[in-house]
Amino acid sequence: MSVRVRFAPSPTGYLHIGAARSALFNWLYARKVGGKFLLRIEDTDLQRSTEESTRSIIEGLEWLGLDYDEDLVFQSANAPQHRGAANRLVEEGKAYRDFTPKEQYDDEDVKQGIAERARVQATEGLDQRSNPYRDLPKEESDRRAAAGEPFAIRLKVANEGQTRFDDIVYGAQERSYAEIEDLVLLRSDGHPLYNLSVVIDDILMGITHVIRGQDHLTNTHKQVLLYEALGAKAPQFAHLPLILAPDKSKLSKRKHGEVVSLTTYRDRGFVPAAFRNFLALLGWSPPEGKEILSEEELIECFSLEGIGRANAIFNFHENDASRWTDDKALWMNAEYIRTMPLDELLPMVKTELRANKLWREEYDDEDSAWFRKTIDLIRQRFFTLKDFSSQGRAYFSDDFDFEEAVVNKNLRKEPRLRELLSGLANKLEEVEPFNAETTKAALRAFADEAGVQPGLLINGSRAMLTGQGVGPSMFEIFELLGRDRSVQRLRSGLPWF
RNA sequence: GGCGCAUUGGUGUAGUUGGUUAACACGCUGCCCUCUCAAGGCAGAGAUCACGGGUUCGAGUCCCGUAUGCGCUACCA
Numbered sequence: 001m002s003v004r005v006r007f008a009p010s011p012t013g014y015l016h017i018g019a020a021r022s023a024l025f026n027w028l029y030a031r032k033v034g035g036k037f038l039l040r041i042e043d044t045d046l047q048r049s050t051e052e053s054t055r056s057i058i059e060g061l062e063w064l065g066l067d068y069d070e071d072l073v074f075q076s077a078n079a080p081q082h083r084g085a086a087n088r089l090v091e092e093g094k095a096y097r098d099f100t101p102k103e104q105y106d107d108e109d110v111k112q113g114i115a116e117r118a119r120v121q122a123t124e125g126l127d128q129r130s131n132p133y134r135d136l137p138k139e140e141s142d143r144r145a146a147a148g149e150p151f152a153i154r155l156k157v158a159n160e161g162q163t164r165f166d167d168i169v170y171g172a173q174e175r176s177y178a179e180i181e182d183l184v185l186l187r188s189d190g191h192p193l194y195n196l197s198v199v200i201d202d203i204l205m206g207i208t209h210v211i212r213g214q215d216h217l218t219n220t221h222k223q224v225l226l227y228e229a230l231g232a233k234a235p236q237f238a239h240l241p242l243i244l245a246p247d248k249s250k251l252s253k254r255k256h257g258e259v260v261s262l263t264t265y266r267d268r269g270f271v272p273a274a275f276r277n278f279l280a281l282l283g284w285s286p287p288e289g290k291e292i293l294s295e296e297e298l299i300e301c302f303s304l305e306g307i308g309r310a311n312a313i314f315n316f317h318e319n320d321a322s323r324w325t326d327d328k329a330l331w332m333n334a335e336y337i338r339t340m341p342l343d344e345l346l347p348m349v350k351t352e353l354r355a356n357k358l359w360r361e362e363y364d365d366e367d368s369a370w371f372r373k374t375i376d377l378i379r380q381r382f383f384t385l386k387d388f389s390s391q392g393r394a395y396f397s398d399d400f401d402f403e404e405a406v407v408n409k410n411l412r413k414e415p416r417l418r419e420l421l422s423g424l425a426n427k428l429e430e431v432e433p434f435n436a437e438t439t440k441a442a443l444r445a446f447a448d449e450a451g452v453q454p455g456l457l458i459n460g461s462r463a464m465l466t467g468q469g470v471g472p473s474m475f476e477i478f479e480l481l482g483r484d485r486s487v488q489r490l491r492s493g494l495p496w497f
Numbered sequence: 498g499g500c501g502c503a504u505u506g507g508u509g510u511a512g513u514u515g516g517u518u519a520a521c522a523c524g525c526u527g528c529c530c531u532c533u534c535a536a537g538g539c540a541g542a543g544a545u546c547a548c549g550g551g552u553u554c555g556a557g558u559c560c561c562g563u564a565u566g567c568g569c570u571a572c573c574a
């Protein structure tokens with residue numbers, strides 16, 4: 001039987017990086033074993049589901065390069081089947097109508113309410129099967145339903161026994177029926193509930209392996225019960241450890257902000273392959289210990305058995321802008337930027353420059369050799385794609401900022417520099433040809449004549465030509481910017497004012 | 498409250514059927530290289546493997562308990 005897996009997010013917001021990782025693992029597994037990777041949007045909660053969210057999920061997956069194999073499935077479209085299944089279970093006596101009036105819960109303290117109710121239930125000695133409608137004669141149930149009395153449908157969980165399944169990650173799991181309530185399948189307004197929907201949909205879609213977050217581990221027992229009631233074979237389950245914030249709390253946008261949203265990484269200049277690589281290493285480790293893995297390598301060595309059981313901490317630093325996300329993610333992105341094939345990087349840089357009005361069509365044409373050379377040089381010390389338009393700005397525009405601290409340290413500290421650099425400009429004007437070699441010789445000779453350290457002129461030049469104190473070798477910069485721009489910037493005197 | 502799951506340096510992870518100096522990556526420190534910053538090279542700090550018992554000649558690895566964290570416990574997903 002060929003493998004079919006799915007990623008089934010609910011469209012109630014941005015795509016969370018934890019969800020993105022679930023998608024990735026499903027995708028990797030499908031690609032690894034030659035199975036199908038499907039996408040299902042779980043939009044049964046109509047109140048909270050939005051089209052915008054669905055779009056952002058699809059965009060996110062596309063950005064990560066996780067292509068799905070069949071048509072997108074909307075869970076809401078299967079609602080008739082969900083209801084049909086629930087009614088069938090009632091007919092078969094495996095579920096029952098619960099005419100208890102619906103209670104209203106405050107959305108705020110649901111968790112507390114649950115704990116409170118559980119406590120009361122325990123002290124009053126109520127068990128999970130105390131529902132008065134559980135054993136209502138079928139005729140009466142039918143009659144009341146026909147009379148229009150509202151009801152929810154609950155699964156009739158047997159008194160004795162236990163569910164069991166083997167989780168590929170967490171191992172053998174058992175749970176006694178006594179700990180499982182008669183779960184609601186259908187709300188009194190006819191809406192199918194999550195546990196019913198997933199099971200029906202997974203059956204409908206022929207899912208063979210359910211790979212999802214560990215937060216569903218205990219719910220799985222209910223679902224196993226449903227598979228049994230429906231006479232269907234349960235799929236294999238593999239639950240993934242969760243991704244937590246540094247304080248070990250659940251990662252949430254409300255509490256932790258943008259770092260948890262996948263699109264943030266796209267918007268802040270991550271290379272998709274780098275982020276995918278980083279995500280893969282959260283909770284999973286390759287057998288060889290090699291960490292930088294291409295798409296092919298990732299697929300090749302991926303296995304469900306390599307997934308760990310402990311929750312991983314996503315180590316970002318909330319109050320440190322330069323370490324706004326996990327250090328290793330940032331490092332990996334830099335690693336990709338400086339080592340990936342230039343031809344794959346170029347389109348991303350183009351997009352970035354374009355967004356900042358720094359792109360010129362010539363870069364694709366007569367200046368393409370220059371452009372490639374420039375990108376290849378400056379990418380060596382960049383961390384994100386954003387750096388091409390910020391730190392790299394001086395290479396693409398004459399309108400760039402001078403860093404105050406750099407100007408003070410490399411220019412103002414030595415008053416003679418203004419004249420010296422102007423003199424250097426004169427010297428460079430005569431250099432022929434104009435390249436790294438010749439400018440180097442010229443600068444050194446000039447430093448000798450003037451009786452100053454070459455470093456003084458080099459650092460001063462860097463400040464004048466790029467506005468920055470750090471960057472590539474100065475002579476490479478001269479060559480790249482060319483004689484005219486180099487000379488002009490050296491003479492501009494701009495930063496002195 | 499009940500039930501479940503987890504616990505190896507700051508972070509991510511390796512640690513084969515229990516065997517001797519607990520490994521790798523990121524981060525951090527120092528040195529080299531050097532016009533700066535990276536990269537690279539070298540060196541280093543940092544873990545009594547959550548804690549307490551037990552089994553064993555021997556435990557990060559097996560068993561029990563405790564703690565902590567997380568999850569589920571809903572006519573949310």
